[in-house]
Amino acid sequence: MTLAIILSALAMTAIVALRYLAASGLFAFATTCVHPGLYARSGRQIRREIGWSLLSAAIYGIPAGVVAWAWQERGWTLIYTDWAAYPLWYLPLSLILYLLAHDTWFYWTHRWMHRPRPFRMAHAVHHASRPPTAWAAMSFHPIEAVTGAVVIPALVFVIPVHVAVLALVLAVMTVMGVINHVGWEILPRALLRSRLGKWLITASHHQRHHEQYTCNYGLYFRVWDRLCGTDQGISETLAHADPANPGAT
Ligand SMILES: [Zn+2]
Numbered sequence: 001m002t003l004a005i006i007l008s009a010l011a012m013t014a015i016v017a018l019r020y021l022a023a024s025g026l027f028a029f030a031t032t033c034v035h036p037g038l039y040a041r042s043g044r045q046i047r048r049e050i051g052w053s054l055l056s057a058a059i060y061g062i063p064a065g066v067v068a069w070a071w072q073e074r075g076w077t078l079i080y081t082d083w084a085a086y087p088l089w090y091l092p093l094s095l096i097l098y099l100l101a102h103d104t105w106f107y108w109t110h111r112w113m114h115r116p117r118p119f120r121m122a123h124a125v126h127h128a129s130r131p132p133t134a135w136a137a138m139s140f141h142p143i144e145a146v147t148g149a150v151v152i153p154a155l156v157f158v159i160p161v162h163v164a165v166l167a168l169v170l171a172v173m174t175v176m177g178v179i180n181h182v183g184w185e186i187l188p189r190a191l192l193r194s195r196l197g198k199w200l201i202t203a204s205h206h207q208r209h210h211e212q213y214t215c216n217y218g219l220y221f222r223v224w225d226r227l228c229g230t231d232q233g234i235s236e237t238l239a240h241a242d243p244a245n246p247g248a249t
């Protein structure tokens with residue numbers, strides 16, 4: 001049993017690491033095409049971002065591996081594979097519930113990590129990326145990585161989820177983590193300025209967090225930032241650096 005759990009954790013670590021390298025590598029490559037030279041002076045920083053991210057991948061892999069084993073071998077989780085087990089409308093609802101729950105957890109743990117002691121001990125590692133690159137998506141101190149690694153594995157014991165929706169949640173988590181740090185706005189200006197766009201977190205929104213530190217703490221949605229008065233809009237430098245998105249808020 002112990003060996004099975006260890007093997008499962010190792011497999012999950014490898015998957016998380018490869019997923020990170022593929023997603024960050026893809027967006028880093030896109031950056032060299034769309035904004036050549038944007039990362040030109042970030043070589044040392046990128047090597048550090050990759051190092052911390054691969055360490056985080058190992059930390060993410062442990063609870064993920066335990067949960068994968070618990071699901072496969074013991075059936076303890078609420079992950080299901082039968083499409084008929086719940087009504088079809090529950091599929092999008094479960095996706096939204098997972099993203100909202102993850103966003104809520106992230107917002108409040110992130111705010112906590114900006115208190116002086118946890119910031120010095122852990123979160124400073126993430127903010128050492130100035131400005132961040134696509135490789136900073138998982139660049140966290142191990143303490144911070146633990147707070148991020150436990151949330152989805154805990155949710156699968158609380159909120160029923162189809163395995164395909166769970167895969168989608170993990171894909172959104174991975175891609176958004178990269179997009180938020182890529183250093184240029186990927187979303188079209190029309191979407192950013194739309195009603196929906198004003199509730200979504202994008203590169204320009206999270207960039208402002210890396211510039212100002214004390215605002216824009218969210219992960220996917222601006223709901224908590226708006227409710228708690230910590231939303232400062234999007235980064236002016238990023239908006240002005242991109243002619244496709246001049247000064248949108
Ligand atoms: Zn960040």
Ligand SMILES: [Zn+2]
Binds near residue numbers: 114123126127209213
């Ligand atoms: Zn922060």
